[in-house]
Amino acid sequence: MESATISIDQIIIGIIAGSLIMVSLALALIAYFGVSRKRILQVKNQQQELTIKYQSDLIQNNITTQEQERQRIAADLHDDIGSKLNVIKLYTHQLEKNHLSKDKKNQLIQDMQHTLQTTIETTRSISHRLIPPTLENFGLIAALEELQEDINQSNSIVVELTQKGAYNLTDKNIELNLFRIIQELIQNSIKHGGNKIDIKIIGNELDLIIQYADDGPGYDPMNIATQKGLGHQNILNRTDIIAAEFTNLSSIGGGAKYSIHCVNGKL
């Protein structure tokens, strides 16, 4: 009888122990839920902070680029146009003097015409750098061919441009941004010691793909320092604006390689 009582007591202890284990499991689950939920929200907040920081960086880069562009235009106007106009002003002052011989006056007029001609050319050059007229009038391919010709003439680097298939870009803004991106990439290739650049424009009715490759030393795209450069940020900013997909396929020793995928005529 005594052994039976002990057995029953053991069952009761078992029930209580089992219940305590269940309670412990429940509490552990509640604690796990609390901690996990907190972690999920933390990760979400971090992602939001990163997004805000990324947008803030983009805006900051935009402002910096604009300021640099303004400074460049101001310098061009001051150094090239301003100085030439001052020279013309001096010529006109000299022409006002009555004691000048006819030959001298003719010489001055010739010099003035020459200076005016170079001023017109400089103005055209500045305007060309702001918006290439070829791009405006004949489209992206023509503008790239012109750019290719200019760069190849400089003998610093060889640019090869090939086009496969026709594309149908209806928005000039997309063309301008793609042109600027390629300009930026070429600048980078020249800066980092490439000798040859290969640009392929592959188009069809729906898509436009630009494949860009140089034979430079290349770099690791995962390297944060390369992602933070103003030029790189500008490229990303422009691809964001035209809703294009920019893929960096560069590698150390494999040159710089990029792919830009743009949906035709769509912003």
Added chain:
Amino acid sequence: MEVIVLIRSLNYLGLLLCIISIYLLFSKGLNKNQFWGCILFYLLLQIAIEVPADVLSRLQKNNMPLLHIYVLLEFIILSTFYRFLLSPYHGLWLKFSIYFILLISILIVVNSFLIQDFMTFNSYAKTLTNVLFLSYSVLYFYFLLQRDNELNPYESGFILINAAVLFYYSASLFVFMTGQIKIIATSPFYIYIWVFNSIASITMRVLIFIAIWKAPQFLSTKS
């Protein structure tokens, strides 16, 4: 103090918490909300069953028929609560849960009429419903972990209620599972199982009370 007196005192304290919680529910207008409405019915059920059960117990009468009614109604009310709570996470749940609730309710009734009659402890039905409540509770936590947005103030209350359900029904699972084993009731230690159950029950009611207390005033969108 005798252990039975301790259990009764804990039960009265639990009833008092239920009454205060019901008062709070009404004063905050939460009774107009479908989720809190289920909690209101749950608390009312506790009072409606525990008071006559205590009277019958004092009169040395069998109060087991009340447990049979309690298990059925408790299942319907809590399942309805979780039906509303889980539906946003799984659309099919709203559609099919009604049939599920109906099926389990039929099983509970069949158990009471054919297997464990009204005068005995309905451990099978109680164990089944306890396991289902635990499943609902774990499922709700699982669905919440899939979300990464902030919770609204009412949801914080539901989390507390869900934690209360998980805690109490985990604690009482073995107690009710072994309730029909008559031989263990002969042990002088058997009463401590019910002390344990009463403490778990009080804890659950405190958590429900806190959930209601912290819930903001309910402003119905209907004019």
